[in-house]
Amino acid sequence: MLRGGRRKNMSELLSRRVVGILLMLISHSAAAESFSVGIVPQHSPKKLAEAWQPLLSYIGSETGHTFHFETAKDIPTFEKALSEGKYDIAYMNPYHFVVFHKNPGYRALVRQKDQTIQGIIVVPRDSPLSELSDLEGNKIAFPAPAAFAASIIPRATMQKEGINFTPVYVHSHDSVYLNVKRGFFKAGGGIYRSLQATDDDVKENLKVLWSSPAYTPHAIATHPRLSEEVRGQLLNVLTTMTPGGKGSDALNSLKMKGFSEAFSADWDDIRALNIDLLQQENP
DSSP: OHHHHHHHHHHHHHHHHHHHHHHHHHHHHHHOOEEEEEEOOSSOHHHHHHHHHHHHHHHHHHHSOEEEEEOOSSHHHHHHHHHTTOOSEEEEOHHHHHHHHHTTOOEEEEEETTOOBOEEEEEETTOOOOSGGGGTTEEEEESOTTOIIIIIHHHHHHHHTTOOEEEEEOSSHHHHHHHHHTTSSSOEEEEHHHHHHSOHHHHTTEEEEEEOOOBOOOEEEEOTTSOHHHHHHHHHHHHTOOTTSTTHHHHHHHTOOOEEEOOGGGGHHHHTTOOOHHHHHOO
16 A cells, blocks of 8 residues: 555656646746847848847847847838837947837847947049049949938038039948949948958958048847846846857857947937938838
């Protein structure tokens, strides 16, 4: 009888343990969520995916959630997706953050650590042009109308200086650099970070003609639908990444040193410029 009772007790204990494990697994599965991460299309989708996937995999392993890489065919399409709140998390330029923080309410999470953004105008390496005024009367390539440092700032500077030019929008930073390198345009707008990330055979055939003042860099921001719990998890993971330490492979892939916690007021320098381009185009 004792042996039979002991077997029964052990069987019940084992059953309870199995049920407990199953409940834990179900609970973990329910807690795990899937999120879309939209990346501004400065480069080709392939290049962006290669650069960002290590970070998405890392934060996924640290939080237990799944993060899906997304981008758009060009910057205007990306802006439309932001305006519709398509992305749960998005890496967007400074002006995008100012606009889409208002509506649909994207919230600043982090920004690149110890980094600013500067607009540039590039020309072929063997170009005789030496200053902005030399671009008078020319067609100039830009990624998109609302690309902040690569388009808005250089265009505004040239207009302020009375330089007449025709902007041509070629969809991405990579397209700007390639078109200028091939001689289709005498100059094009970009930023230092994207120039350094473009293909070596293109980069080596270009030089910087002009650069802008420094501004607060791109934001990683979250849609209002993300819970405070998930935001807290992401903030903890991202701000504890260090070169040579936690998440170093992901940082190396992005050519970044790390992330700092960000607040909406960080982009007051952009607000002070009183740019209303996207508000006009997307009322």
